[in-house]
Structure formats: structure tokens, C-alpha cells
Amino acid sequence: MRDVLLIRYGEVHLKGQNRSYFMRLLKEDIQHALSDMGATITSGQGRFYASGYPKDREDEAVSRIAKIFGLHSVSRAREVEKAWEAICEAAKELMKQELVSRGGSCTFKVFSRRADKTFPMDSMTIARELGHVLLEEFSNLKVDVNSPEVPLSVEIREHAYVYSGEVLGAGGMPAGSNGRAALLLSGGIDSPVAGYMVMKRGVDLHCIHFHSFPYTSERAKDKVIALAKLLAGYGGSVVMHVVHFTDVQMAIYEKCPDNETTILLRRAMMAIAERIAAKNGCKALVTGEAIGQVASQTMESLVVTDNAVTMPVFRPCIGMDKVEIMDYAKRIGTYETSILPYEDCCTIFTPKHPVTKPKLENIKKSEAKLENYEELLNGAIERTETFVVTP
């Protein structure tokens, strides 16, 4: 008998011929997540198993596994031989612990699953018989088939596995299984959420941040790197590009109408991001925009912003209210960092009355006032700092 973590995966089973590729990615991700714990990862029919980690780090192992995209859930299980006696012993021991931690009495239900059809009892019989065994052993137990406090589960697979409960995983698709995209990462609440959502679907992220030193401080940049680090916690690493945006920004402020500066900045950011993205094999841009959230995110503004690039722009937060995005940020652990009070390059010199219904022709005319626009964009790209961020 030994302790293992029994790990279930999500949508991967739908992927036909690519299944073995997805399985390999997932196994590597689990191996990587537990690499400092001396754990062994094996794959069986429909499950992965982690074993050999230090018992006192089991909770840590579970929470790391729960962050891996493509996994459905994880359970702390006892692995025993496929023999009725051994299964009963493991179940009794587990129930004894549950009773102690629940003050001596509780309700339960036995769930069972027989993947190995050579096992002589079917799953209904296992559940029924094991229920009897437990009721006989412990007088303070009661069956509750609707909402049991202890869902005692048995799975018959490579071995028999006995456990109660599961920790839900992150869901989604294995990291890196769906190509690469570039996230425009500000220090705000929305863009980390947008980044998380595409990462969750298996997309590798490059993060692009526009920094206007000395108008935005080193601490503002550090905050964005801290956000990238939090995102890296979900995919192993992200590549960060910090663009020196000051010259572009100053030129726009000097030469263009005050009420159009925000939308012009947005277009410049997109144009620069598209070029950095293309150079790095990214197939799409990702932003944290939502319809109507601010002046630069009205339908008209989004259309004018999109027109600055040909690469597809994904906006996973598009239909979300701010409070919904905030809740999401809290759930993924980026909120506390996002609300730290450092300035963003979009918020310095914000015009009092930004256009909310920009017309593309007008904006293009204003942009044309920047005769050296190409040079400015290229200058910003040349001075970009690129580095890898790990959790």
C-alpha cells in the first residue's frame, strides 16, 4: 500500500489522433511542477499517478497540480492491490481518519468505478458491499446518497485506489498545445485575466509591456513583471518584452489633438506589438479590453484600434463587466498585485475629453502628422528589453 496522487485529465480525451501528444505534454507538465520533490509520474488508463513525493509536501504537490492546464482534478489516494480484503482495509483506515477529523460521526456514500473489467465484482456490487463493511465497522456512520460528507471512492484500474474527495484542477488545454500569442500586459486588472484565459486554452504567452520611463517608474515596471510572474505560475514561464515607449508617446502628445491622444497611443501600441509578436512567432494579439469600459473601448474605438494591425486581436474579457473581471482576477491570484498604486503610461497625461466615437479618417490624418512615425515605432522596438520570466 502506498500514497499516490490520482490525477484526472479533461478535454484531452476528445482529441483523437493528437491524444498521445497531449498526454505527453501533460505528463511533462506534472513532472516539471513536482521536479523538486523527487516524485515519479506514471500514466495509466485514463489517469496519471504521482508517487514518491515527501508526504509532508503533499498539499503543496496538490496545489501545484491544480494549477496545470489540461487537468481536471486530483485526489489523494491509497494505492492497494486489487484484492477485496486490501480494498476494505484501506477504506476502513481512510474512514477512521475522516471520523476523527469530523468529530466522531459523519455521513458517507461509496462511489466506485471498475475500469479493469477482469475484477470479479462490478461497480454496483463494490459500492454496496463496501458500504456494508464500513457500516459494520463504525457505528457513527450514516449513509446519505444525496449530499454525503464523505464521498468515499474506489477505482479499480492498474491497482485499486481508495480516496475521499477531489481538488478541482484548472481545466483547459495543456500549456503550449495551441501555439503562441502576444498579450499586451498593462499593470491593470484586465489584461492579466485576458492572458490567463488564453493560456488556459493551451496558448504560450509573450507579454508586451509599454513603459514610458521616466514618466512611469521602475516600480511600475516591476509590478508588471510581478504580474507576468504570476501568469508564469500557470504555464511554467512567459517571455516578457518591455518596450521603451516614451518617444512615441511624447511625439503623439506634441503633434496630435489632445482628445485623440489615447486612441493614437492605442494604435501605436498595437502596431509595435504586432511587429514584436510576428518576430517571435506569435499568431495573434491579446488585450484586456471590454466593450464600453472606457472611452478607448467603445465599439468605434475598438474598430479604429483594430485597424492599426492585420494580426487577429483576441479580447477574452470583451463581454465581461468590470466586477466580473475583478472576481476572476481574485480567483487567479493577480488582483492584489494589479491594484498596487503605480502609474500606467496610458493614465499619465490622460486627456480630459477623449473622443468616444473616433472616425478612422480623422485619426489617420492625425497620425499622418507624425512624419517620422515609422522611425518612432522602429526606435521603440529596437530599444525593447526581452527576458524570460519564471514563477
Ligand code: ATP
Ligand atoms: P487593464 O486593467 O488591463 O490595464 P484598462 O481597463 O486599464 O485595462 P486600458 O488602459 O484602456 O484599459 O488598456 C486596454 C488594454 O490595452 C489593456 O487591457 C492592455 O491589454 C493594453 N494596455 C494598456 N496599457 C498598456 C501598457 N502600458 N502596456 C501594455 N499593454 C497595455
Ligand code: MG
Ligand atoms: Mg490599463
